[in-house]
Amino acid sequence: MSTPMPETNLLLVDDLRENLVALEALVRGSGRRVFSARGGEEALSLMLEHPFALAIVDVQMPSMDGFELAELMRGTERTRHIPIVFVTAAGRELNYAFRGYETGAVDFLYKPLDPVAVRSKVDVFVDLYRQRQELLRMQEQLERAVKMRDDFLSMVSHELRNPLNALYLQAQLRQRMAAKGQPPDLAAFQKMVSRDEHQIRSMIRLLDDLLDISRARTGRLAMSPSEMDLALAARRAVEAVHDQARTAGVQISVEAPAAMGFVGDEFRLEQVVLNLLTNALRYGRGQPVAVRLRTEGREALLSVRDQGPGVPAAEQERIFQQFERGSTGGQVAGLGLGLFISRQIVEAHGGRLELRSDPGDGAEFTLRLPLPAAGA
Numbered sequence: 001m002s003t004p005m006p007e008t009n010l011l012l013v014d015d016l017r018e019n020l021v022a023l024e025a026l027v028r029g030s031g032r033r034v035f036s037a038r039g040g041e042e043a044l045s046l047m048l049e050h051p052f053a054l055a056i057v058d059v060q061m062p063s064m065d066g067f068e069l070a071e072l073m074r075g076t077e078r079t080r081h082i083p084i085v086f087v088t089a090a091g092r093e094l095n096y097a098f099r100g101y102e103t104g105a106v107d108f109l110y111k112p113l114d115p116v117a118v119r120s121k122v123d124v125f126v127d128l129y130r131q132r133q134e135l136l137r138m139q140e141q142l143e144r145a146v147k148m149r150d151d152f153l154s155m156v157s158h159e160l161r162n163p164l165n166a167l168y169l170q171a172q173l174r175q176r177m178a179a180k181g182q183p184p185d186l187a188a189f190q191k192m193v194s195r196d197e198h199q200i201r202s203m204i205r206l207l208d209d210l211l212d213i214s215r216a217r218t219g220r221l222a223m224s225p226s227e228m229d230l231a232l233a234a235r236r237a238v239e240a241v242h243d244q245a246r247t248a249g250v251q252i253s254v255e256a257p258a259a260m261g262f263v264g265d266e267f268r269l270e271q272v273v274l275n276l277l278t279n280a281l282r283y284g285r286g287q288p289v290a291v292r293l294r295t296e297g298r299e300a301l302l303s304v305r306d307q308g309p310g311v312p313a314a315e316q317e318r319i320f321q322q323f324e325r326g327s328t329g330g331q332v333a334g335l336g337l338g339l340f341i342s343r344q345i346v347e348a349h350g351g352r353l354e355l356r357s358d359p360g361d362g363a364e365f366t367l368r369l370p371l372p373a374a375g376a
Helices: 017-027 040-049 066-074 094-102 115-179 186-217 230-240 242-248 266-283 338-348
Strands: 008-013 032-037 054-058 084-088 105-110 226-229 252-255 261-264 289-296 299-305 352-357 363-370
Touching: 008 017, 008 040, 008 115, 017 032, 017 054, 017 115, 032 040, 040 054, 040 066, 054 066, 054 115, 066 084, 105 115, 115 186, 226 230, 226 266, 230 242, 230 252, 230 261, 230 266, 230 289, 230 299, 242 266, 261 266, 266 289, 266 299, 266 338, 266 363, 338 352, 338 363
Parallel strands: 008 032, 008 054, 054 084, 084 105, 252 289
Antiparallel strands: 226 261, 289 299, 299 363, 352 363
């Protein structure tokens, strides 16, 4: 969805109120906000507070005439690029117009004003301003996309390098042992194989996340719904992170019924719970993590709560976007894809993935999944 363009500001400067009222009636339009000033000082004050697409300035004003105001505008960076259209009753003398263009005017309007000419000129400047703003916004988006690409490549390299380095060191260790004719005993060999499997699973999961991003963008995130036990899926996800939690000294508690029937993609929903648990271990500051499964009306609610620093309100929607991570966790591993993929999976099941968090009071992610109708 495109972001709506903000209102376009127009500035009218004239020492006579009746002239301002008449001119405002001509330039008023949808998406426009008209400001009026009775003198140069008031006009400068407004220009320092608001961005303007156009300033329509009367030339003959007491205290500070239009030419003097234009010269002051050209001397300040914030107001230098505001187009100026002068309004004058002095006729079309060539020398008079030259002075106006030298001070920065882009056009003149002569009294008595032609309503059609005024509206046409203002429409042109408003359109040009909006086009410039749109180009600036597109430039910002492109710059952000380039930065995201660079950050993404850096993160992928980092995430792949760690398990690959571990595998490489293990291979070197075995090569030395083989060269010395000292094969490891069975227990040591089993530990090596277990470590290898862990590193390989880490890389496979990273590649799966990248594939899921591509599938989600094209609307082809694969789903295979069938009858399943949601409570069993939650317990399996907890079991999958058991070693990681034990290494981090984190206790994970599970509150769930013995079984809860559901129709969905068992692998995908287990993946969501696994993503939430992994986040809780990363950001939870080593504090206990609680998993709770219950029903509320015709919905199944599965929540994962940590006791970490929490997520600031300004970031609670952003962290569900691609390659985004919270600012409170410091430098943590991960590509910032887990929550994005998880939300896509939950929404594909007709549910919602919600976050409730207060700074300093941890974070609670909750899956709300519609239960099948009775007898279905």
